[in-house]
Amino acid sequence: MAVALRFPGVARGSPAALAIRAAAASKLGREQGSVRASARPAAQCWRRRGLVARCQTGAAAVLKNDEATAAQKPHTGFTAVMKFGGSSLATAERMREVADLILSFPEETPVIVLSAMGKTTNNLLLAGEKAVSCGAPKASEIPELAVIKDLHLRTIDELGLDRSVVSGLLDELEQLLKGVAMMKELTRRTRDYLVSFGECMSTRIFAAYLNKLGKKARQYDAFDIGFITTDDFTNADILEVTYPAVAKRLNGDWMDDPAIPIVTGFLGKGCKSCAVTTLGRGGSDLTATTIGKALGLREVQVWKDVDGVLTCDPNIYANAIPVPYLTFDEAAELAYFGAQVLHPQSMRPARDGGIPVRVKNSYNRHAPGTVITKSRDMSKSILTSIVLKSNVTMLDIVSTRMLGQYGFLAKVFSIFEDLGISVDCVATSEVSISLTLDPSKLWSRELIQQELDHVVEELEKFAVVHLLQRRSIISLIGNVQRSSLILEKVIELPTAFNVLRRNGVNVQMISQGASKVNISLVVNDSEAKQCVQALHSAFFENGFMSEVEGADVPQNGGASLNSNGAIYGN
Ligand SMILES: Nc1ncnc2c1ncn2[C@@H]1O[C@H](COP(=O)(O)OP(=O)(O)O)[C@@H](O)[C@H]1O
Ligand SMILES: N[C@@H](CC(=O)OP(=O)(O)O)C(=O)O
Numbered sequence: 001m002a003v004a005l006r007f008p009g010v011a012r013g014s015p016a017a018l019a020i021r022a023a024a025a026s027k028l029g030r031e032q033g034s035v036r037a038s039a040r041p042a043a044q045c046w047r048r049r050g051l052v053a054r055c056q057t058g059a060a061a062v063l064k065n066d067e068a069t070a071a072q073k074p075h076t077g078f079t080a081v082m083k084f085g086g087s088s089l090a091t092a093e094r095m096r097e098v099a100d101l102i103l104s105f106p107e108e109t110p111v112i113v114l115s116a117m118g119k120t121t122n123n124l125l126l127a128g129e130k131a132v133s134c135g136a137p138k139a140s141e142i143p144e145l146a147v148i149k150d151l152h153l154r155t156i157d158e159l160g161l162d163r164s165v166v167s168g169l170l171d172e173l174e175q176l177l178k179g180v181a182m183m184k185e186l187t188r189r190t191r192d193y194l195v196s197f198g199e200c201m202s203t204r205i206f207a208a209y210l211n212k213l214g215k216k217a218r219q220y221d222a223f224d225i226g227f228i229t230t231d232d233f234t235n236a237d238i239l240e241v242t243y244p245a246v247a248k249r250l251n252g253d254w255m256d257d258p259a260i261p262i263v264t265g266f267l268g269k270g271c272k273s274c275a276v277t278t279l280g281r282g283g284s285d286l287t288a289t290t291i292g293k294a295l296g297l298r299e300v301q302v303w304k305d306v307d308g309v310l311t312c313d314p315n316i317y318a319n320a321i322p323v324p325y326l327t328f329d330e331a332a333e334l335a336y337f338g339a340q341v342l343h344p345q346s347m348r349p350a351r352d353g354g355i356p357v358r359v360k361n362s363y364n365r366h367a368p369g370t371v372i373t374k375s376r377d378m379s380k381s382i383l384t385s386i387v388l389k390s391n392v393t394m395l396d397i398v399s400t401r402m403l404g405q406y407g408f409l410a411k412v413f414s415i416f417e418d419l420g421i422s423v424d425c426v427a428t429s430e431v432s433i434s435l436t437l438d439p440s441k442l443w444s445r446e447l448i449q450q451e452l453d454h455v456v457e458e459l460e461k462f463a464v465v466h467l468l469q470r471r472s473i474i475s476l477i478g479n480v481q482r483s484s485l486i487l488e489k490v491i492e493l494p495t496a497f498n499v500l501r502r503n504g505v506n507v508q509m510i511s512q513g514a515s516k517v518n519i520s521l522v523v524n525d526s527e528a529k530q531c532v533q534a535l536h537s538a539f540f541e542n543g544f545m546s547e548v549e550g551a552d553v554p555q556n557g558g559a560s561l562n563s564n565g566a567i568y569g570n
Pocket of ligand 2 (some may be wrong): 084085086087115116121122265266278282283284285534565
């Protein structure tokens with residue numbers, strides 16, 4: 001895969017372009033011919049996987065991805081990324097503690113990634129929604145704006161900083177809300193610009209505070225240092241060009257004038273629009289792992305308000321316990337299926353770069369946390385965590401044709417493809433299929449009832465369709481090698497299903513993905529929490545794990561269910 005490195009102001013064929021070409025080639029130990037340096041006029045684009053990035057004037061050296069990253073890594077004084085989420089930065093007191101925590105690792109030269117303070121992102125979104133209908137004269141009086149101003153100014157005062165650190169941004173924010181109020185609309189693009197104020201303010205405050213403590217720090221807005229994304233506002237993807245650009249900027253600045261970088265999480269710059277984009281809620285985790293990969297660092301630490309990744313969401317069940325080790329695959333699956341603790345995409349750069357991720361508790365810094373790596377000793381592991389994803393839409397589709405007809409599944413999936421709707425869990429037989437629709441995709445596309453009706457209408461041309469809403473997916477994230485044991489436990493007496501039945505829970509679908517890291521059960525939303533609690537007790541609290549540890553267990557493909565999934569009745 002090729003990426004383009006741009007060097008603004010360097011003309012094609014100029015001595016500088018030739019020098020870049022020669023330097024890149026020699027760095028890679030390659031023939032000069034394998035590296036192309038060229039100049040391109042402003043507004044010309046380079047294309048990658050169909051995505052187009054508009055670039056400034058500059059020369060482009062085309063290298064392979066990993067080589068490009070290597071070429072950008074002549075030096076790094078940096079050792080790790082430390083990311084702190086909103087829950088770690090809720091007040092001035094918390095900012096002090098986080099600064100103290102960072103300074104308690106004098107051996108580290110970290111890159112710091114910060115989210116917005118506390119609930120600031122939610123408050124910004126609420127303020128934006130209220131601005132749409134309140135009328136321009138009232139925009140300054142939106143209560144959430146007052147909460148945001150109060151939190152940030154109070155924090156500045158309590159930390160003994162100058163209010164000018166954020167006063168300009170607060171004025172701009174108020175102007176923006178007035179603009180939204182005048183226009184009476186909040187587009188996704190404006191929404192991203194609006195929420196960016198949270199991270200822009202928290203990083204400025206924190207950098208100023210570290211400087212005040214005598215630790216030299218430099219604030220960065222991610223959209224200004226090479227975080228280039230797609231233009232999918234509110235849910236943008238990071239483009240490959242980001243890695244060399246970010247490495248070049250952070251390493252370059254460090255070499256010129258060493259200072260701890262304090263980078264805004266969650267934000268990027270759209271490749272075509274050049275506007276501020278966001279990476280989806282919780283996206284600062286992804287910013288952190290992206291920087292970790294770009295700089296080839298030893299590890300990425302994400303500091304939260306819990307003792308690591310837990311066996312289930314502690315808000316659903318207080319008996320959840322920390323999981324000490326996870327693989328990238330397990331963590332990605334866990335995040336994708338709804339564990340709010342990590343951003344679903346955040347494991348990708350870490351896995352690609354082979355950078356371990358450590359989930360730690362900023363309120364309990366000595367707790368060991370969770371270490372996420374490429375592989376781990378799975379010999380004693382069975383079930384790792386139970387995850388709940390609520391408000392899911394499920395479809396039961398039964399072919400009206402006889403058995404033996406081919407093309408049924410293909411037809412079903414081509415409809416979803418045509419309508420651009422993403423499917424989550426699937427369980428199938430030859431003539432019927434149950435599936436759930438990915439709610440995050442529904443949210444980001446704001447899929448409306450009309451569209452769902454359209455899906456059903458299309459499917460009804462060749463099938464009987466039941467649309468079932470307000471369902472929950474309960475995902476059992478577990479050991480690849482012992483999925484059959486988990487299934488036995490789920491299905492057979494005297495365990496989980498029995499527990500579920502005793503609790504009157506009707507399991508409507510079971511699906512086991514091909515990766516076998518994940519077994520999913522679909523139940524009604526109203527029964528889901530009770531179901532998670534019952535499963536947690538059955539698996540984690542009744543000695544089951546220690547009972548089966550080391551037991552001679554059959555490998556994949558449990559007798560009860562087809563490994564590609566099966567409908568379990570309704
Ligand atoms: N399996 C889980 N393990 C740990 N935390 C979880 C899990 N599922 C949900 N959570 C929730 O995720 C929260 C931490 O994630 P998040 O709010 O994104 O933190 P931060 O804002 O600090 O990045 C926890 O407070 C907890 O309520
Ligand atoms: N502030 C953004 C981004 C983020 O990552 O936040 P946190 O780290 O607090 O989950 C959000 O609330 O979505």
